[in-house]
Structure formats: structure tokens, C-alpha cells
Amino acid sequence: MQNYCKTIGALAAASALVAGNANAEVEYELHTGYSSEYLFRGIDTGDDLIEVGADVATEWNGLGLSAGAWYGSFDSATTASDTDELDLYAEVSKDLGFLKASVGYIAYIYNQAALNKATDNLGDTQEVYFSVARDFGFAEASLTYFWDIENGNNGYSELALSRSFELSPCLALNVGTNVGYLVDEGQATAWTTKLALDWGFAEHAKLSPFVAVSVALSDDNDTAYLGSGNEFVAGSMLSVSF
Helix, strand or coil: CCCCCCHHHHHHHHCCCCCCCCCCCEEEEEEEEEEEEEEECCEEEEEEEEEEEEEEEEEECCEEEEEEEEEEEEEECCCCCEEEEEEEEEEEEEECCCCEEEEEEEEEEECHHHHHHCCCCCCCEEEEEEEEEEECCCCEEEEEEEEECCCCCCCEEEEEEEEEEEEECCEEEEEEEEEEEECCCCEEEEEEEEEEEEEEEECCEEEEEEEEEEEECCCCCCCCCCCCCCEEEEEEEEEEEC
């Protein structure tokens, strides 16, 4: 399920395309990090998340193509045990000029020991998502709808705003905020804001300490947000691109 200040964050990073030519270049990124809490769409999924991942992106015939894999290990709040998760994802995007449209796929795969202890809130599943984004200058806005093709997710959608501030040639402050919404239930879920400081300490490497705060907007007993509360997360990410 990825730290969601992460799911689209990782895909967006992988979707940063190079200038196209007849033989489009391919970009790669490797990343690893630690988070004090595994925060997924405003829900406290567990503690002490250790993660690694790899992303690849290119351009073909005017389409942005990206894919990646993410692996996380954490102390699950659902199973009361250590849980391992593997996410596989891919995306196709098109810059239409006035906005960028994307279609993507995510598979969530858990270790069998966790599945044996899980409630309905944890289990292998797959999602397809549809997203539109536009850069307004003062911020980049996106709207994404996630469709769980195996389990009901109540039509989860997310409205997000983000902006990067260059503090120096090797230092940038990234600010992102998003609000989740369950279309089927007609209710907001959580408002999550993340601040990350990117330090480019080498030509192709950066260290990104971050903090995130999530404010609960729902406590509905018919959804996964029953018992959810406000959350604070801190951590750091190391990434290398080539």
C-alpha cells in the first residue's frame, strides 16, 4: 500500500520524462528509506516502515511510460506482527498541453504469514487508477480515482496540490497536501500534508528527510476509517538516479 505520501509520489518520480528523440532515453531511480509510521491514505497501517524500491521511465511516441517495484517491511497494526509487502506498478501518461492524463496499475502483495492473521483490511489486491494533473505555476494540482478491481474500496479518490521551492543549487523544499474522498460513501477520509527537504549531496543522489501530518475526516463504521485518528510521521529517503 506504500506510504501515501508515497503511492503517487513514487509514480510521479518515475514519470519525470527526459526530452524525447528517436531513441528515447531511459531513466532509472533506486530508493530506500525509513518512516516512523506506515501511513496509507490517512490510515495508520503500522510502525517502523523500512522500504526499498526501483523505478524506470521513458518516452515513446509522445507517451510517458513508467514502471517500478516497492518492498516494505513494517510492524503491522492489523496483524500484530511483522509484515512484508511488495507493490508492483506501471503507468502510461500523455501530455495534452492543458493537462496531463495518466492511467496506471498497482498490485499489492503480502507475505503469507501476514495474510493468515489478517482481517478484511489486509490482503492481496489490485488497483487501476485514472489521473489528471495540471501545473498552475503557483502549484501543481492532480485528481486521481482508484478502482480496486478485486475488493471494494468505496471509490477512493484524491485531490492533491504540490510545489517545490529551490532554496539553493543543492537544496529544495517540497510541499504536498491531499484530501481523500470515498465516492460511494460520499465522505472525505483524511487530509494529509507532507514536507520533504531534498539535499542533493552528489550529482545523482539525494537525501530527503520528511515529516507528514494527517488529519482524520472520517470515523465511519462502514469503511476502513473506523477508529482512524490524527497521525504524525517522520522519516527519511535516500535516492539515486541514473
